[in-house]
Amino acid sequence: MSQKPVKVRHVTVDERGDGQRIDNFLLRELKGVPRTLIYRLLRKGEVRVNKGRVKAGRRLVAGDVVRIPPVRLPEASEVGKPPQWQIDKIEKSIIYEDNLLLIINKEPGLAVHGGSGISFGVIELLRASRPQEKALELAHRLDRDTSGCLMLAKKRSALRTLQQLQREGRVRKRYLALLAGRWNKDRQQVKVPLKKNNLKSGERVVRVDAAGKHAHTEFRVVQRFSRATLVEAELKTGRTHQIRVHAQYLGTPILGDEKYGDEQANREFRHLGLKRLFLHAASLRFPWPEREQGYAFEAPLPPELQELLDK
Structure with missing residues (x-):
């Protein structure tokens, strides 16, 4: 299988990335890449924001320029698409939804984030279910084995509000x-x-x-x-x-x-x-x-x- 050539990218943060943590921003930009690799790139200083090294918790601001090092992204066939029964199941777990928020009753054993091409977490399943929701993000996390209320934001403004409320x-x-x-x-x-x-x-x-x-x-x-x-x-x-x-x-x-x-x-x-x-x-x-x-x-x-x- 031929691999696409990869090179350094410089991405300017737009409104969608404003207020987002750099690790979550990279997970979105490097779809299918394992979280462990993302944290390794940050630790080694290969990811830069405005030419400076940053830690995983750094929050981005619109206009920031992020240097993304060369990483081979998995082909779509490698990442795979969640099976329909999993998508149907996550949809049935929704407790509440409006134009800003989505609250689910997470089942035990389901991770909030999936691994690369192996399993799918809450966020991957919901994004597959509603591809039109471009800004859908987790507002907090639950351990894989914990069940119950989990918050997601459907807009960047809602995510910022939820993060601020949690900080306070x-x-x-x-x-x-x-x-x-x-x-x-x-x-x-x-x-x-x-x-x-x-x-x-x-x-x-x-x-x-x-x-x-x-x-x-x-x-x-x-x-x-x-x-x-x-x-x-x-x-x-x-x-x-x-x-x-x-x-x-x-x-x-x-x-x-x-x-x-x-x-x-x-x-x-x-x-x-x-x-x-x-x-x-x-x-x-x-x-x-x-x-x-x-x-x-x-x-x-x-x-x-x-x-x-x-x-």
Whole structure:
């Protein structure tokens, strides 16, 4: 198969890229290229903005000139198109949609971003379903194994508003989690810093670390069981794996968590039918300019988790 010649490109950021993170901008410009390669190019300084090196979190401004190094893009046949049944399934998961926002009830096991030509995540499936939505972007992320409310923006202006609201802590994100063990307290505030670590295998693990970033989770007991506690967790900050690591820090990890959990407790609850992480993004609530009542969304607990509680 002949490969198209590749060379350095200089792309001027337009309104569509205004306010977007450089890593997300590159994912769009280099469709089908693995995320790991994008981060490697940024680390090596091969991507430049206005001739200067940048980090993955750098937000672009309209008029910025981005140097994109030579990268061979996969042919369309390599990237592939999502199967229709997957597209139909993601469409059925939509809770709400208007001209600015799209909210889905994400199923567990579905990544928000897919890998190169192997699997398709939420964003690839929705873009394949509605190719006319040129500016469709994720407004935040959920772990692959977490189910529930996920926000997407359909316009750059809506994405900027959602990002600003999240930075200001004005988006209320409420999760339901089943923890191993019983709590005596009704509420717990956890304020311990978290730091990302990459293992030699390439796996990402988050640890409590004084050198990490500030992280704050508020836990409230919903129901006590003999060997477990159902809690509501509200994120005050949005760090990677935050609820999972804070629950582990308290000595009561989330059941079904293979990375931060308790192996023995997971085994016991597997016999009761728990085959996944018991973490569900139950609701989202946030104000909106020129919309007096703001927005509020809820995603019911998936049947398999409700059945476990009933048992």
